Amino acid sequence: MTSPASGLALRGTALRPGVPSRALLVRGQPQVTPSGGLERREGLPGLKLTRLVYATPEQARQARASLTADPGVTLVTDDAPVHTDGGRAVPLGTLPAGGQWFWRLEGFPATWERIRGAGVTVAVVDTGVLLAHPDLQGNLLPGRDFVEGDDDPNDTDGHGTHVAGLIAAHGQVTGAAPEAKVLPVRVLSGEEGGSVADVAAGLLWAANRLDGQPNPHPAQVINLSLGTDEFNPVLAEAVQRVQAAGVLVVAATGNDGGAPLYPAALPGVLAVTALAGPSVPYQPSYANRGPGPRLAAFGGDLGSDQDKNGEMDGILSTDVVRGAAGHALRMGTSMAAPQVSGAAALVLAGGVAPDRVKAVLERRAWDLGVRGFDESYGWGLLSADAAKTGAPRTYVVALNGAGQIVAFTPVVDGGYCLANLPPNEPVQVFAVTDGDDDGLLGEAGDLRAAPRTLSFTAAQDAALDFTLAPTDGAQPLPLTGAR
Incomplete structure (x- = not known):
């Protein structure tokens, strides 16, 4: 899958917060309930709260300040708009x-x-x-x-x-x-x-x-x-x-x-x-x-x-x-x-x-952007393959000279696309399973393919097939550590 690039789009309006609230949520027994501008008082027993609605946001702000100092109040906050x-x-x-x-x-x-x-x-x-x-x-x-x-x-x-x-x-x-x-x-x-x-x-x-x-x-x-x-x-x-x-x-x-x-x-x-x-x-x-x-x-x-x-x-x-x-x-x-x-x-x-x-x-998400977790995409694009049960999860991974994972991707329906490999740097590429889905690849009983040592330019790609065989678990790889 091609990694997403920065794009321009219409600016959405699906979430429009920031409107000052006229309502307060209060828990406890206030000694005095500020009455200036108070329009409505209602109990919310399911939440163990009382809602106080004031005529203006400013009156609600003043009431909140008063209630915050009240020793009988354990919580006061805005009933903020959503x-x-x-x-x-x-x-x-x-x-x-x-x-x-x-x-x-x-x-x-x-x-x-x-x-x-x-x-x-x-x-x-x-x-x-x-x-x-x-x-x-x-x-x-x-x-x-x-x-x-x-x-x-x-x-x-x-x-x-x-x-x-x-x-x-x-x-x-x-x-x-x-x-x-x-x-x-x-x-x-x-x-x-x-x-x-x-x-x-x-x-x-x-x-x-x-x-x-x-x-x-x-x-x-x-x-x-x-x-x-x-x-x-x-x-x-x-x-x-x-x-x-x-x-x-x-x-x-x-x-x-x-x-x-x-x-x-x-x-x-x-x-x-x-x-x-x-x-x-x-x-x-x-x-x-x-x-x-x-x-x-x-x-x-x-x-x-x-x-x-x-x-x-x-x-x-x-x-x-x-x-x-x-x-x-x-x-x-x-x-x-x-x-x-x-x-x-x-x-x-x-x-x-x-x-x-x-x-x-x-x-099991498809990794996007920089390798592993990032602040743009999190773990990556949702993959419905996460729902596959009854078979060990297979990944294709690339290791650098120090044995660290520099790129990985899940295999879906027998295919994969391993992207974001470091250019002009030798890497070992192989496939490996995670039989118990614990994020530790190649434990005893899992399957692993023989590695291929490759070096790519920035504009190069290649298709590799792998044959998986049982491994003794001597060199398990922590997938979580790679992210």
């Missing part, structure tokens, strides 16, 4: 010729022949899901609406429906895990967005961890294609509680071209940035990066038609079109994250233990 894009959809009357080009580039079609995600539940914590969409029928579980406070998480915006389709659609379009179940959780209201408290409540409910509100269909994976620009202790606490329950949290990094937003920037979250380009992949300018991204998946680019098929290179999925079921192109890290969530469902359906899913997805 947003996701509701207006970037390009509705389609007919599906484009290029279709869902990104599944092929991530290796999903071959994986679907083996496994399709049956038995796994993925929660979509978003604008809800259009419950009547024909491409999602049979895959939707009873959900919850934390915006209206009822059991009808129907989507009128489209964003959540688009996300859900990328996870488990099985009609005119296909999701990453077409036999997985989707748990719709509405916490956002289109362009109006939502708040940290609603997102935290929806997140906890999805994992059956919200006090006093049981969920009979808890999710193993939770997708969060949303964000806010500042750390919030309420959101962080919810994420920690969900993770402690063994649930994988997948979140979009954001679309303002800056550093990853929250919750993607929180520890343990599988943060997903975006790529674009059906022909030559590149990272579009909207994709947030820096410390935090763990994987990349295709988020598309509505300002490009790289394959010249007459359609912009957006991400095709289910959507709400003029109030009814339809399909649309969107772009953003919001579209990349559910591809990873769906892949996680495939890995779980294959029998991988929940606490190992994140590591399996990261280890």
Whole structure:
């Protein structure tokens, strides 16, 4: 696969944080509740919090300062706004010729022949899901609406429906895990967005961890294609509680071209940035990066038609079109994250233990950019081959003269592409398996090929075949150390 180059694209608007909040979240028993400008006070028993809504952000700021000094208050923070894009959809009357080009580039079609995600539940914590969409029928579980406070998480915006389709659609379009179940959780209201408290409540409910509100269909994976620009202790606490329950949290990094937003920037979250380009992949300018991204998946680019098929290179999925079921192109890290969530469902359906899913997805990604982990792509491009079970994982690696790994790549369906080799420097290239998927290659019982010593110029390539044979494990290679 060609390494992505820097690219230009339309600047996305999928995450629009930074609006001052008029609401505070308070835990404890304040001696005095500041009343100047106080419009509404409501209990949030599931979160053990009280929400105080003031007339202006300035009055909320003043109240926060007062409450912070109150000895009866154990926590006070903004109920910060959380947003996701509701207006970037390009509705389609007919599906484009290029279709869902990104599944092929991530290796999903071959994986679907083996496994399709049956038995796994993925929660979509978003604008809800259009419950009547024909491409999602049979895959939707009873959900919850934390915006209206009822059991009808129907989507009128489209964003959540688009996300859900990328996870488990099985009609005119296909999701990453077409036999997985989707748990719709509405916490956002289109362009109006939502708040940290609603997102935290929806997140906890999805994992059956919200006090006093049981969920009979808890999710193993939770997708969060949303964000806010500042750390919030309420959101962080919810994420920690969900993770402690063994649930994988997948979140979009954001679309303002800056550093990853929250919750993607929180520890343990599988943060997903975006790529674009059906022909030559590149990272579009909207994709947030820096410390935090763990994987990349295709988020598309509505300002490009790289394959010249007459359609912009957006991400095709289910959507709400003029109030009814339809399909649309969107772009953003919001579209990349559910591809990873769906892949996680495939890995779980294959029998991988929940606490190992994140590591399996990261280890089996296609390395991009500089060798190993980097701040642009994390571990690299999502590979559906992570869901392959019952066979040892095979890698092709290159060692320098000191015996250190300078490049490696997974083998997918018998093929590989080892890129970013150091030019004009002798390297030893060989194939080796990781039978127990622990990141230590060539242990006793694994397979290993005889090395070839090569030296490449910057513009040279070569095709090598390898024959694997059992190894005694005398020289195992730590793959994690190479990253």
